[in-house]
Amino acid sequence: MQTPLLQELDEQYMIQKFELLIKQAYQKGVEDGQTKFTYPPVLTKDHLAEILQIKKPTVDKLIKDFSFPRLQTIQARYPRDAVFAWIENNTAVLDKYLA
Template structure:
């Protein structure tokens, strides 16, 4: 009886973990679709869409110390570094 109960608990846990992993995977896919739909170098228009603000606010954001900027093209911002910056500078 105890062995059967342990087996049922094990199966239940396996199914719960499977559902949890599937949900985490799907959320990861959604997150990457949001990020990777943008080009490698972002424009201020892209940033306005990402931050959901007007371009005047984008000008303030990109003027902040430490905000990632492309070194070889003016007014372009490296996508992956921008998303990393967002994570590191969000509360």
């Protein structure tokens, strides 16, 4: 059983941790907004080269991977949000092309 003082310290500690978590989530959101959403909803090969910091021949190899997101109706165009999600979820595939 905690004393009132220990209980109050626990509550203050939890409040501080919660405030830190909120601040970190906010900063992550700002960073995402500054990187992901500065690009248009539909990306080109030039965008991909810039985002991944690779040369166009490497982009050409990467987009041939069956798992890489692409628009079916427009040739050589890639959905921004799906591309960023793919990058986050496919680091092993990405490393294969960047090696």
